[in-house]
Amino acid sequence: MELKLILEALLHTSQKPLSPAELRDVLNRAADEEGAPESARALKATKVEDINAALHALAAEHESARRSFRLACVAGSWQFVTNPDYAPWLKAFLGVKSRPSRLTQPALETLAIIAYRQPITRAEIEQIRGVAVDGVIATLRERNLIVEAGRAEVIGRPMQYATTQAFLEYFGLPDLDGLPAADELRLIPVQRPQSLLTVDTELVTAPSTVAQPELPIEAVDPSVQGNPAPPPEP
C-alpha cells in the first residue's frame, strides 16, 4: 500500500485540512489498532519528513493530472481545493450570491447562542432553542460563520461549534468581547450530560457589560450562580 495513496484517502475524507503531524498520528493509530493488517503496522512510526515528501509528490501528481481539483498546502496543512476555473458552477451550487442573503431568524438565533456560549454542542443549542437545529447548523457552516471546534469531553464526545473570523467580520465586531451584552443568554441553564470536565464551561465566553447580574428568573445551575461573570467595563 503506497503511503501517498493512504494520505490521499485520508485527505479526501477529512472535513478539515490536515497537517503532516496529524497524518502521522493517524498512521500510528491505525498501526496500533487491534487486528491491524500488516500494511497498516508497517507504517508505524513513519517520519513526518517522509509524509511531507509524499504529500508534495501527491500534489505534483494531481497537478499534472489536470483535474478540477488539486492538493493545496495552506499554513502547513493540506487539503483538496477546487480549481478556480470552476467557480461559476460552484457558486451556483453552493448558493454563493454576490450579495449574501439575509440570515433567517432561526439562523440568527442559533448563531447568537453559539456566539455567546461557544464552544457549544448541537444538543445544548437545541436545549436552549427548543427545536432541532441540524439544518441551520449546516447553513451556518456553509456560510463559514461557524466551525467545528473540537469535541466536548462528555459522553459521546459530541462536536462543538464556535464562531469564526468571518462571523466577526459579518457583524462588524472587533472580537467576541464586542458582542452586545446579553448576560441572560449566557445564564440560561443547559443540562449537560455527566461531564468529564471539572471546569465549568458556562462562563468561558466573553465577559459582559452588565454590572450586577441579578438572579435570573429561571433556575440556574448553582455553579453558575455562585460564580457570576466578572463585570469589567469595556
Added chain:
Amino acid sequence: MELKLILEALLHTSQKPLSPAELRDVLNRAADEEGAPESARALKATKVEDINAALHALAAEHESARRSFRLACVAGSWQFVTNPDYAPWLKAFLGVKSRPSRLTQPALETLAIIAYRQPITRAEIEQIRGVAVDGVIATLRERNLIVEAGRAEVIGRPMQYATTQAFLEYFGLPDLDGLPAADELRLIPVQRPQSLLTVDTELVTAPSTVAQPELPIEAVDPSVQGNPAPPPEP
C-alpha cells in the same frame, strides 16, 4: 471547459451524492447567473443523458487512474468514495462506521428474492424459500428495505413487495440492474402460485390430480401465468 471536469468539481465540493438531474439544475443556475461567463452560459439546457454519459466516462477515468477513491453511483446519485483497501487507516481516522445491524440469513435470502423478482407476493416468496416469511417481511419493512407495492391481480389480491431506495443505498447499488448476476436470476421461469406450499401435500394423498394438468382449483389470473418475467424496474 469540459463538462466532465465541471461535474467532477461539483461532486468534489458536495456533501451528499448528486443525481444527474440535480447536476443539470446547477448547470442551469450557473448559466442564468448574472454576469455568467460564456463557458457557463454554453452549458444551459445540458441534457440529463449527456450528464449521465459524462459521469460514466468520469467514473471510468477515475477507475483506471487507480487512486484511493473512485466515483460511485448509488441509487442513481453520484459521489466520490474511498476504495475499501484504505479502510484500516480511515477507520483509525474517522472511527468505525455506524451502520445498522447486519441482516440475518433468512432476511438476506428473502430480500434477494424480492430484489430480483419484484413485485412479488408473500406466497411466491414462500414458494421459493420453502418456509414462512411473515416475520422476515416485517423486519425488512421496518428497516425500510422493502415496501408494499400494490396488490397482485389474482384471487385474494395479495400484497406485493418491492425494494426501496434505501435498499440500493444499503448495499451500495447504482440501481436494480446493478444486482449481481441479475439477468440469470430474473430469467428463471417463475412458478406462479398455482397452489400454496401447504397444498403440496396433495402429492402424497392424491397423485392423480397431479397427473391431470387441468385447471387447478384456484383460478389463476391468466395474465400472470402468461407473463412470468417481472419487469426489472419496481
Added chain:
Amino acid sequence: MPEYRVQFEVFEGPLDLLLHLVKKQEVDIYKVNLTRIATEFVAYIEQMRELDIDVAGEFVVMAATLLYIKSRELLPVEKQAVVEDDDAQEDDPRWELIRRLVEYKKFKDAAFQLKEREDSMDLVYEHQPGRPNIPAETETPRSAVSVFDLVQAVASILKRHGERTDIREIQADPHTVSDRIDYLRKLAATKARFRFGELFETAHSRSQVVVTFLALLELIRMKVLVATQSGEFEEIWVEAAPPHVDPAQPELPIYSGPGPQQPSIQEVQPNEQPTQPPADIVPPPVAPAEHEPPSPIPIAEHSGPSPA
C-alpha cells in the same frame, strides 16, 4: 447429541436441508439420488423429534413429498401414475423438486453476494467536500444584517426561554418598552449621539437590558433613531434620524411586550434635528417599509415547536 441441535439451526428450511444433503452426495444436482435423499431427510427429522426439537410444518410437508417420490420410484414404471406426454416433465414430482432446489440455490447464492456487499459497505468511506476555490468578488458589499439582528435574535431567545419555564414566580416588571422609548428619545434630544454600548452600561437587570434593546430597535424602526458605523470594527453610534419621514410609510402598531403600556404612535414626531448621516453610513438594519412585515420584532415568532 447436541451437535444435531446446532446443525439444525443452520438450516433455513427444508430446501436448505435438502441442499445440504445434495451437497453431501457430491454429484450434480440433476443427477442426485432422490430416493437416498428422501431416506436421509426423514431420518434427520426423526432425530430431531427424538431430541425434542420442534419440527416445523414445512419439514413435514417436504418429508411427505419425498416419501411420495420414493414410493413412486419403487413401483415398476408401467404401474406409476399415468402422465400426459407433453406435460410429463413438468408434473414429474422429482423434476418439480429439483427445479425448486435449483431456484432456491440460486437465490441463496444471490443472498451470499448481497451479504458480501453489505460487509464491504463498512469499508467504503464517503468523500468529504473539498474547499471550493471561489475568487472573492471585486467588492463584497456588507450584508443587510447587522449586529442588531443578532441582538434581536437574543431577545427572542430570552423571551421564548422564559415562556418555556414550567413554573416560575411572576414578578412585577418595573421596566416597560415605552418607558425606555421615552428615555431614549430624551437622551437623543440631549446628546448629539451616543455609543451603542453606553446604553447598557447602567442596566442592572435582565429585563432592563432586553427592554432597552427592544426600545432602541423600535425607535430605529420608526426612523426616530439611526445606528451608524463608520466601518468594520468601529464603534456603533446611535443618533437622531434625519428629519424626512417617508409619508407613504404607514405607522404600524408596534411592540406589545411584557410591559402593560403600549407606546403611543401618535406621540412620535419626526426629529427636528437636521443632521444628515455621513456618506459612508451603514443603513439601519431594519429594511425599508415596503419589505417589512407589520411587526419586525419577532417576539411571538416560533421557529418550531417548543418542548413541554
